[in-house]
Amino acid sequence: MVSVNSQGDMEWDFGLPNSLDEYDERQVLTLKYLFRDVSLDLDKEDSILWVHSVNKVYSVAEGVRVMLESNLDTEFVCVKVVWNKLVPSKIAIFHWLAIQGGVPVKETLSFRHCLRDGADDKCGWCSSQVESIDHLLLHCPWSYNVWSALFSWWKLVCVMPSSVVEISLACFHGLGVKAKEAWRLICPVSFWLIWLARNNFLFNGSYQSWKSVVEHIKIKVFQWLVNAGKVESFHLYVWNAQPWMLLK
Structure with a gap:
């Protein structure tokens, strides 16, 4: 969930417990890093877009293509x-x-x-x-x-x-x-x-x-x-x- 504080900045609430183990803490920090430049218009309805295709619609074939074309580690091979x-x-x-x-x-x-x-x-x-x-x-x-x-x-x-x-x-x-x-x-x-x-x-x-x-x-x-x-x-x-x- 996202809210706007008194300074007008967006604050993210992931609904997680206060006590997390080290692995989960790292995951939360990574997620916050990914969201650091995200800007939302709270007056518009949410939608999901697949940025790797022209029509912005996800398909399994497109997902596989992106993974194969990316410089990813061995597991994705x-x-x-x-x-x-x-x-x-x-x-x-x-x-x-x-x-x-x-x-x-x-x-x-x-x-x-x-x-x-x-x-x-x-x-x-x-x-x-x-x-x-x-x-x-x-x-x-x-x-x-x-x-x-x-x-x-x-x-x-x-x-x-x-x-x-x-x-x-x-x-x-x-x-x-x-x-x-x-x-x-x-x-x-x-x-x-x-x-x-x-x-x-x-x-x-x-x-x-x-x-x-x-x-x-x-x-x-x-x-x-x-x-x-x-x-x-x-x-x-x-x-x-x-x-x-x-x-x-």
Whole structure:
């Protein structure tokens, strides 16, 4: 909310609590810095404009174009990988959140003071490491088994990347264009199904073996490729054994 003080200057009220942690304080200062030159006409109705297009109307395509054309950091290079038309929106959004550090794992919840009193921030599967995004989706022994099985499925010898960003960008060098397209599907669906298995275990007490998750990943990617006309629907057996043989 914005108001005008007795000197005629605009004052911004973000409606935030008086006590903020260090991270949130920095965010508020950044926001105030961005608003320092903003001038509002309080007699006019608010409207939202997208300044990067002629008609001032935002579209996803315009947003992606601006990010790709800007000199942004490595995470934004993932735009091409994440926003894949073969991947359902909810899974692509989760993949993007994982890259941006926005998945509500215990480490994040603890930092935001959102964990219950007495609750720890350890991984629910291994109980030995803090449940960060990279740990949960890649490095926990349970998740690591999922990825090792997927690498073995494609006859890959691979050192586990250090982060979700790194494995998303790898997708996977040296495999060729068609195989890389398949891995652009394998990564997001793997993250998504690992997350669902974690939630089912944490909130419902229902443990799912990593082997069953691997099979689910294979079938889901196969279905997406069939729907896209990349493989034939009757080749599921070959897909499980030699997937690179089927890609058109």
